[in-house]
Amino acid sequence: MLVQKELQKINMYKAPRDKLACILNCCKVINNLLLNASIVSNENPPGADEFLPVLIYITIKANPPQLHSNLLYIQRYRRQSRLVSEAQYFFTNILSAESFIWNIDAESLSMDERDFQKKMDLAREHLLGLTASSENQDNQTNFDLREQKTQANRNSDVNLSSKDNLQGLVLDMRKGSDVIDKPVERVPSISDLEKKGAAELLKEDDLNKKIQEYPFFLPVLVI
Template identity: 65%
Template sequence: METTHPLPFDSFLDKMRNPASLDLVRSIKSFIVSFSFNVGNPENDGKRIQDFFLTTEAAIRDHPLWAGSTDEEIDNALEGLEKYVMTKLNSRTFASSAQDVKMDREISEKICLLQTFLRPEHLDIPVVLQNEALWLLAEKELKKINAFKAPREKLLCIMNCCRVINNLLLNASISEDHVPGGADDFLPVLIYVTIKANPPQLHSNLKFIQLYRRQSKLISEAAYYHTNLVSAKSFIVELNAKSLSIEETEFEESMQAARLVNRVPQITSPTIDKISTFGKQTDPGPSTEMHKRKTNINDHHIAILGSAGSNYPYMEAEAGELTVGDVERLLGLYKDVVTKYNSLCNTVRHLSISKTTVSPASEGTNDLLRGHNGTSRDTDCKGE
């Protein structure tokens, strides 16, 4: 598997330390400074950086330091240039718009819901391709994507993930006598791996690579794998019951149950302002036990909170420590928890009844329906 920490960057830095490279160093640093002061616009930014790479490539090819260099040595210098510039400009170019940040959050949240119930058969992945060990390896490669700031290294994470999947398909075709289905086999597995991995800022990473990877390098295998992950992302964004081999009612119930689980309230500690408000409410005063502790109003509420940052602020409290001001908040929390608990129980009970009352005859019908939905899913999967 190709490393994501290449030597060309070190070679590029060594060249830049040479006094003879002063003109190039000044040009690169001047570009970085001027770019940083401009108002961000992803599409314009991408074109501007691509133009700078082309201009600097011409300067490097004509520079005395690279006189007599091979194409590979020139290419290594350009890889080093890309990494240097994009690492310096990462905070300015990566996830640079509010829309990108919003898209990243929405995709991640949807994947979190799908993770609770989605199985390989929902994507019509053949049993012969269901290899948890290799899938886990592919997931780990994809999860590394945010550990790097340069587009080449981010792209390598995608390529390493896809190569694992490609090897899985190849091995299945050899050892299991499975006829490879090309994208019809590859893309569903990539979609499933992506959902299992839930890579951070998926949308922004794909866009960053598209805009800032040198265009002469976003070709062939790299372009194919990048395009497939873009298609996988688009499939996940648009995914609904018709995209999968699953009954629509089962899909909706599973998504609803997942939403309920994900909406369990995480109760945080009151802020200083809220604590001050509590102090102004009608209060008969602390209990005798609290009086013996000689605590003021802030100490009282800190005692009720229990350990710092606790998500269950009344767990450590004693009855005598509560005030009139706490009753309304406690009642609200109680109603909220009971409502969500009843909704979750009803959903789970309905799912259980649905699964236990299916007759063998209806199972056959369901298989036919799943096959029909699977056809729809295959159509949605192809391309972006």
């Protein structure tokens, strides 16, 4: 409702004049609605007896943030010469509404004490249920976000591991291919050396290598 939104904006402003303007706009809307209703029903114009209960109801429904602090702020810092006439009347009514809500009890509502306590308990349970539901929803949302992040990290690790394994496999295949393509060097046997002859072997540059590879063939070379 427009009348509730006007009152809820009181905490958005810093200047006491702007805060007071929110209260005046709310009260003017209520006063105009009551006046139009009286004209339609052909009744007398509304007075304080009709205006204050509606203002109390609107204040409860709007539940403006830090209402008490904002009202004290206006009282202390709004120039008193400006709190006159219509502004003073509506501001006094909002102070009365705030005081009534603050000190509300069964007697002020002309209710039985047990019925009043029962309804108050139900209202508290309803508010606590709404708060718990909101907290559970926030916790579930945070849990889902954490799960999605964890799953994304797991998928990333799996992809990296698969990529590393694939790269390792390719490297192994390349190494294996290099080994297969490289020709195997044939090592000469004792028979080959005997056929070649000692004289020719003595002429070769790698004689020392031959002696190291075939130590037991040394006597044959010496003879």
